[in-house]
Amino acid sequence: MSESRNAGDVDLVVTADLMVPMTSEAVIHNAAVAIRDGEIVYAGEAAACSELKAERVIETRDSVLLPGLVNAHTHVADHIYGTLVDEADISESLYEVIFPLAATLDDELQYAAARLGLWDALRSGVSTVCDLNMYADATARAAAELGARAIVAEKVVEYRMDTPPSFDRSSRTFTMKWDRTEAERLLQLGIDLVDRWHGHPLISPAIGPLAPDHLSTEMLLECANAAEAHGVKLLPHIAQTTAEGVEIRRRGYDGSIRYLDAIGFLSPAVHAAHMVFVDDDEIAIAAERGISMSFNPISMLACRCFPPIGKLMAAGLRIGFGTDCFSMDMLADMRPAIYAANFFGVNGAGTLKAYDVLRMATIGGAEAIGLGDRIGTIEPGKRADLVLLDLRDPQLLPITNVIEAVVYYGSGRDVTHTIVEGNVVYERGGLTLANEDEIFAAGREAAAEWLRRNRPRLDASALAARIDKRVYGRS
Numbered sequence: 001m002s003e004s005r006n007a008g009d010v011d012l013v014v015t016a017d018l019m020v021p022m023t024s025e026a027v028i029h030n031a032a033v034a035i036r037d038g039e040i041v042y043a044g045e046a047a048a049c050s051e052l053k054a055e056r057v058i059e060t061r062d063s064v065l066l067p068g069l070v071n072a073h074t075h076v077a078d079h080i081y082g083t084l085v086d087e088a089d090i091s092e093s094l095y096e097v098i099f100p101l102a103a104t105l106d107d108e109l110q111y112a113a114a115r116l117g118l119w120d121a122l123r124s125g126v127s128t129v130c131d132l133n134m135y136a137d138a139t140a141r142a143a144a145e146l147g148a149r150a151i152v153a154e155k156v157v158e159y160r161m162d163t164p165p166s167f168d169r170s171s172r173t174f175t176m177k178w179d180r181t182e183a184e185r186l187l188q189l190g191i192d193l194v195d196r197w198h199g200h201p202l203i204s205p206a207i208g209p210l211a212p213d214h215l216s217t218e219m220l221l222e223c224a225n226a227a228e229a230h231g232v233k234l235l236p237h238i239a240q241t242t243a244e245g246v247e248i249r250r251r252g253y254d255g256s257i258r259y260l261d262a263i264g265f266l267s268p269a270v271h272a273a274h275m276v277f278v279d280d281d282e283i284a285i286a287a288e289r290g291i292s293m294s295f296n297p298i299s300m301l302a303c304r305c306f307p308p309i310g311k312l313m314a315a316g317l318r319i320g321f322g323t324d325c326f327s328m329d330m331l332a333d334m335r336p337a338i339y340a341a342n343f344f345g346v347n348g349a350g351t352l353k354a355y356d357v358l359r360m361a362t363i364g365g366a367e368a369i370g371l372g373d374r375i376g377t378i379e380p381g382k383r384a385d386l387v388l389l390d391l392r393d394p395q396l397l398p399i400t401n402v403i404e405a406v407v408y409y410g411s412g413r414d415v416t417h418t419i420v421e422g423n424v425v426y427e428r429g430g431l432t433l434a435n436e437d438e439i440f441a442a443g444r445e446a447a448a449e450w451l452r453r454n455r456p457r458l459d460a461s462a463l464a465a466r467i468d469k470r471v472y473g474r475s
């Protein structure tokens with residue numbers, strides 16, 4: 001940044017044996033990336049930039065350099081639920097655990113929980129999250145503090161958290177105490193968030209209507225109008241559960257995409273999570289309207305369902321890869337994603353390959369969340385979001401194809417460095433901008449406090465038998 005600096009000087013050079021820039025399937029050997037002011041100024045063979053003077057050089061052996069992973073659908077603070085959501089169909093846990101217990105959350109608890117989730121993200125090579133939650137400002141602050149890139153949106157629903165939808169397992173339907181005033185309040189919080197974080201180098205605010213069945217037609221359109229007025233994305237869940245289908249049918253439509261199209265909600269600003277219960281005509285409508293989506297394989301398996309991912313890809317949707325409310329280790333999710341997709345979801349449109357998934361997890365996700373011109377590939381002009389993996393892992397040998405090795409056998413444990421906006425924010429086991437011990441202690445205290453607040457409700461629920469209070473309540 002100093003004006004006297006030579007044109008050739010850079011802040012950081014990173015070298016690696018192998019680099020997959022994700023501009024194609026090409027792999028560069030003996031590679032280097034040079035970074036100045038957070039921007040990639042060179043990416044290619046190391047020999048060609050050996051003359052560059054760099055303030056810092058990270059020289060690695062037996063390594064592969066990839067674009068930082070883009071997690072296209074997250075709720076980083078949902079770590080606080082622990083495994084309470086896991087031993088059931090998640091589409092039931094949503095109504096029986098997440099919605100009723102959310103009323104006791106607050107900004108402070110969400111901040112502590114978001115830091116846990118973002119720590120998990122950075123150590124797993126995830127440089128960008130796309131997050132929808134309550135108290136989204138806490139997530140934005142946590143991301144800025146740890147140095148992660150984040151799209152954040154305040155969750156907008158049309159009921160009060162202390163009177164959440166009640167779910168009937170036998171009919172798989174819910175009843176809702178609609179509250180327009182609360183939805184308007186939450187949308188205003190979302191708009192305030194957009195105003196507050198607009199122009200931040202790491203944080204891109206968005207508008208977060210939770211799902212078409214949790215908002216009236218009028219409020220869905222209010223959200224879409226707000227996103228359009230501010231030039232930001234919309235991050236709804238769409239076509240996630242059968243209960244959603246029931247509510248949409250009650251409104252007179254067969255399918256959420258058909259309904260959202262009819263009311264004029266769909267546009268390229270919409271980045272939808274899930275897209276499971278969509279028929280062929282709806283897939284064509286979604287593609288026509290230019291919406292993007294996140295493919296969240298593990299959370300959909302937890303919901304006992306799976307999207308028709310092959311058809312969605314064939315239709316040309318921009319598709320990212322998301323971990324939803326689970327572990328942020330995208331690499332670990334890739335192998336089961338491919339196996340499950342090829343078992344349930346391809347529907348005759350070809351076979352999902354390692355490169356397809358890695359593309360979704362990098363440039364595909366970046367394009368889907370509207371950051372494709374800034375991140376997602378390693379090439380000059382892009383912001384410097386990178387992940388370095390150590391290939392000295394017994395599971396990775398022998399490497400006959402580095403993309404396949406990373407996708408089928410890689411995991412967060414292989415990540416040595418995560419770089420965001422040219423800053424090394426995770427390095428060989430530790431965060432560089434924040435203290436893990438403090439984050440862990442605060443996270444554990446927040447979990448204990450949250451348990452205390454929910455004790456009467458949990459003790460009266462079917463979940464009580466599964467909670468070891470001596471462990472979970474410890475602070």
Ligand SMILES: [Zn+2]
Nearest residue numbers: 237273324325
């Ligand atoms: Zn979600």
